[in-house]
Amino acid sequence: MDVNDLTNHIPGTGDFIKIDQNKCNGCGMCVRICIVNLWGIKNNIAFIRDDYKEKCLECGSCGQVCEPGAIDFNYPAGGTGVIFERG
Amino acid sequence: MNVYDIVIVGGGPGGSMAAKTAAELGLKTIFFERGRRPGEKNSSGCGLGPRMWKDFPDLMKELTPEKCPSMRAGSAARCYFINEEGVVAGYVMSRPTESVSYEPAKSWITMNCYRSEFDPWIAEFATNAGAELKSSTLVVSLLKEDGKVCGVVDEHGEKYKAPVVIGADGAISIVAKQSGLRTKWSKDQITLVPQYDFHAPPKKIDDIMGDEALAVWWSATFPASYQVFFNDGFHQGLGNWLIKWDKNPLFYLNRVINLKYYQRLLRILEAKPRELQSHLLPWLQYPYNTHTDGVILIGDAGGFPCPLEAEGIYPAMVTGKIAAEVAADAVTSGDASKNKLSRFDKMWQKTSVGEEFEAGEELYNIWKALPFSPKETMTWFVPMLMEALGGIYDWSQPHTKRVRQIAAHIKSYMPQALPFILKYVFPLVAKIFEDDLDDMMDPQKLMKALPKVMELLPKKKKRRRRS
Incomplete structure (x- = not known):
């Protein structure tokens, strides 16, 4: 089962997750915690996948686990982003 | 500039309860919801406990299947025990016992319904009482005067002024952050909860599960996982503190789904995965930093989920109601100082929620x-x-x-x-x-x-x- 088939999103979110690659220490906690696998590590620095806006579940874990404070998680624009029809 | 007596950030059950109470007390009230309607950003918290019927009887008697078609209550709860080999080594099923003292607790253990139905239902009580609901609107910052909070600013730069702001904006609370009450949870204060929703035909659920409303899967191979049955489906989820995850949380949730026993259950229920959800849930020994000048935090934003089973809706409603009462007093007296709002702590500590936290640690x-x-x-x-x-x-x-x-x-x-x-x-x-x-x-x-x-x-x- 592909987890992305089990989520619904409304477009127009804007860029709501930002990473300051100068602050990232490459610990990989964001990669471990994200259940829809939106994070990766390249050259010891975390990056977020280009299509994260259509896949993010907005739990905010990435921002919470980031020790050096490199990940700035905000909510997407009102009325956009993930929809839980049976949450 | 829009001027109100009280601004509430968040349209979940806590925010709606605060808005309803504030409006009934005569305050000019607005509450914000970032979703198109309340509930569409929320997952879990779907089990309603009998204390809600005890404490909010007039409200809860209005909850009917016409309003929330997913409603399902049941008297039986099951505990499965899974050993290291991933085998269901046994289970215990129980119903409300002789010592349970009041209705509806004698009749059922939990009433379950989807948040996408429950949250709009409860928000309507607030709007009917005269509160203004502004949905599809993200609050991005707090208005401040002389360093003190005096309102909020939305994503379009629109300002809303009020002497008291209630933060009902969940685990990642912008109100908590910008008021200086909390920058981030520590990793042993917050849990991550991934969860599947499965569809199953109502008749299958009735025939196979009977009056079972809830199951907990206690295991040696994954953190305890809960199963909650609705009218035409069920949730299977699990959580743990951020400090505890040594692998991706979905790896552990999939371990539940992949149990032989669970696969058999899915087959006989004709269950199909319908939605994947995930959310953060504060799980604290004791709530602290709940208020400051012009600000009160309630529900998840204030760290109020139950320290035993993490029930969040009821504590959010209790603290939301109290926060609005304290805010009304502050507005009337023209004093919304931290000292004045400290009454909030004294009041919630006297409630059922406060009693729960007496053994919180x-x-x-x-x-x-x-x-x-x-x-x-x-x-x-x-x-x-x-x-x-x-x-x-x-x-x-x-x-x-x-x-x-x-x-x-x-x-x-x-x-x-x-x-x-x-x-x-x-x-x-x-x-x-x-x-x-x-x-x-x-x-x-x-x-x-x-x-x-x-x-x-x-x-x-x-x-x-x-x-």
Whole structure:
């Protein structure tokens, strides 16, 4: 089962997750915690996948686990982003 | 500039309860929801407890299947125990017992419904009372004057002024952050909860699950997982503190789904995965930093979910109502200082939510050490418990011999069980019964009692005298 088939999103979110690659220490906690696998590590620095806006579940874990404070998680624009029809 | 008496950030059950209460007290009230309607950003928290009917009877009697078609209540709750091999080693099913004292708690253990139905339903009580709901709107910052909070700013730069702002904006609260009450949770204060929603035909659920409304899967291979049944589907989820995850959380949730027993259950229920959800849930020993000048935090934003089973809706509603009452007093008196708003703490501490947190530290610790430490604790706890519960269902030996085998085997777990009891169970028992822990833990008393306890479990058969 592909987890992305089990989520619904409304477009127009804007860029709501930002990473300051100068602050990232490459610990990989964001990669471990994200259940829809939106994070990766390249050259010891975390990056977020280009299509994260259509896949993010907005739990905010990435921002919470980031020790050096490199990940700035905000909510997407009102009325956009993930929809839980049976949450 | 839009001027109000009170601004509430968040349109979940806590925010709606605050908005309803504030509007009924005559305050000019606005509450914000970032979703197109309340509930569409929320997952879980779907189990409503009987205390809601006790504390909010006029409200809850209006909850009907016409309003929330997913509603399903049931009297039975099941605990599955899964061993290290991923086998369901046994289960216990229970119903409300003789000591349960009031309705509807005597009739059912939990009433379940989807947040996408429940949250809009409860928000309507607030708008009917005169509160203004601004949905599809994200609050991005707090308005400040002389360093003190005096309103909010939305994503379009629109300003909303009010002497009191209530933060009902969940685990990642912009109100908490910008008011300086909390920049981030520490990793042992917040849990991540991934969850699947499965569809299943209502008739299948009724025929197969009967009046079972809830199950907890206690396991040696994943943190305790909950299963909650609705009219045409069910949730399967699990959580743990951020500090505890050593692998991707979905890896552990999929372990539940991939149990042979679970796969069989999915087959007979004709269940199909319908949605994947994930959310953060604060799980604290005790809420702190709940208010400052012009700001009160309620529900998840204030860290109020129950320290035992993380129920969030009821504490959010209780704290939301109290926050609005305290805010109304502050608005009327023209004093919204931190000192004035400190009444909020005094008031919630007197409620059922406050009573829950009196043993918050002990509940938190036992939870963390037992079901949320599958490898360290559940690996011996599950077989030990099953030895006690199910060991006698066996005819491989004369039954008297079996009892001795069981007793000896339980005894073999004592090196793990006794320290656990001393460290986690005794403090909880002492708190609940207001006993003196130092007295209970007096080494001399323990040293005297322990050998006696061990002696109770016989080593070998004593020879019986022939008459």
